Amino acid sequence: MMQNPSQRIVIPSDPACRKQFPLPWVGSEGSGVRRRTTVATIILCTVMMAAISAGAQQLRVPASAIAGAGFAITTFGSGNGTFYLLGPAGAVKKKIQLGSEVQVDESQARSAGRYTAIVCGDSCSSMNFFVSAAAPAKLSFIVHPSRVPVGKADAISAVAFAFDKYRNLVLTPITVDFRVTLKDAPEVARSEETKDGIAWMRLASTKRGGLADVVASLGSNSDKRIVQQVPSDACNLRIHATRKVDKIEVETDPVKDCSGNAVPDGTIVSFTEMDEDGKSTVDAPLKRGIAKVTMPIRGAGTVSVASGVAIGNEIRIGGGS
């Protein structure tokens, strides 16, 4: 959990007390609140040490509490007392009548985790209990990578984290539904149960390029990520040329990868022409699936083509008129 930079954790100076109450002691930096909290901490620790030595039991905590649900803590005895509740994200102090039930409001226990309830009358008594996450309400969904070559095994990793509405990780197993949809391709669906709040899966990229929608759903909540399945290297790169006196127009056939996916526009295709005047080269981007250049030529020559590490055919041009 991120700590607010405007707050600081105040650690009780007594090591025994720190061990007994390993909880954040929060107060504003440089404020009177911090001083008050520190003083309260010292008093509280002193009281708690006395309570432990006395071994008195003055309260009963709920066996199971849910974050943001509110609950009651039963106290025993009579007379006035003070109730403290220390949680993972804050602390509460109340004046109470011993022997009554202390209502912990839903806003006072929104964070899941270990809580310590302390009741002090003539002596102090404490009990630890756990507040578990509420019903899953939100998903955090991470998909990696955002671009993946087509036809690659286990290339896509999708990880979903289940949270309740207070951003507590829901540790109980829940089923997360994953769906992968690609235009003009059958949908791939899979359900995975969370383990310690996390569900994940690995997917192969399909042979067909395009944008794949990867959706994770938890009840009515769903989150979508987009993975771009991109074509691989050009395959069977071929050119044809037309001579126009001292120039040749060279054009590729539609450039596709070995799975038949069109290589995206903007991909660089390198043309090389050699004739009596030497060598001419042009790096031209694909436009609408083809690359086209006009190059000077004198006499007979040859033209070859390449894209990245893929090499295409070479054609010979006659001497012309």
Added chain:
Amino acid sequence: MKLIAFGIIAFTVVMVAVGWFMSGGLKREEVHSAATPEEAVQLVLSEVKARNWDQAYSYLANTADLDEADFVHDLAGTDGSLRTYSSLDSYDVWPLRKQGDEARMRARLRWSTAVGPIDDVRDLKVERHGNLWKVAWPVVKTARVPPQVIPVNYLRWDIINRGAGDDWGEQNVDSPNVRIVSMNAIDRGNEVVIVGEIVNEDTVPAYVNVNAVLQDENKNPIAEEGSFDNIAHTLLPRQVSPYRIDFPGMRLSQVKSVRMDAKALLVPASADPVIAVTNQKLGKDPALGKEVLQGQLVNESGQIVNISQVLAAYYDSSGKVIWVSNGYVDQALLPNTPVNFGVDLPEDIAAKVQSYRVTVNHYNVGQS
């Protein structure tokens, strides 16, 4: 009080004298008359160095054929070219031949530019007019592109990255996949040079940089350098760039291994402009006395390319990269207007070159 005033005046006079001296005033004064062909060329070049264009133009023999504007554009540059960010630093003049009232001179002009020194060798005709010699400056017509519309519809890639307010699980766009496809370490006597090629294997543009760390036998780093400007930094999908990394003062015998590191960032880019490299020829340049790869750059797009850089990779008979040359072109590339270029390579390397490949890098004013 008088003493202070005198001191200020004396200081001003000294500073003006220093300025005059630094701007080549002494040299101009020395060659105020052009009694020999050398002096004629030096006279013109001293005025060019001082950027006294009118004065330099007045010393020419062929003012009837050559517009002053064309002369100034030739030497001062136009269209945001590298020459516009240059100044003539020094020059050497020597005779080629002299016959009667006509002589041929060769001048090596050394320009200080924004990217380092650039040499420019010019052969100049010098004519005798009475008692004086005058330079007939080569007529260079400033290229002008006729008014027209050049449709350009090449791709452009823009990027939306995740914002600061996005959830921590919010997906970002990945960096491009680039790969070093070859690497060769060469001992050049007083330096180690690492050359090779890198390819952008992704479908998005990449801003790349290659770094190398030389390691000793205990894998301890002994030197680290980057490719700096010996690489085309912006690589479009499947584009290949050569790179060269120089380690001055290192010997290959000191090096046990090399750790290469290619860094790639996703950047917005445009597939425009396309620059063709035509009439490439590798051979000895008689003027420079060096092995030079020469050719022409043709800007096939509609926008002016202000500064262009030529990177050439040379391969041996086994297809291994054995050298990478780098040179800037000091003229702007106007649409469909060929501009000459030349990059040199060491003589011993030239003997082993079997083939070569030229890549053009470009910079435009106002664009990254």
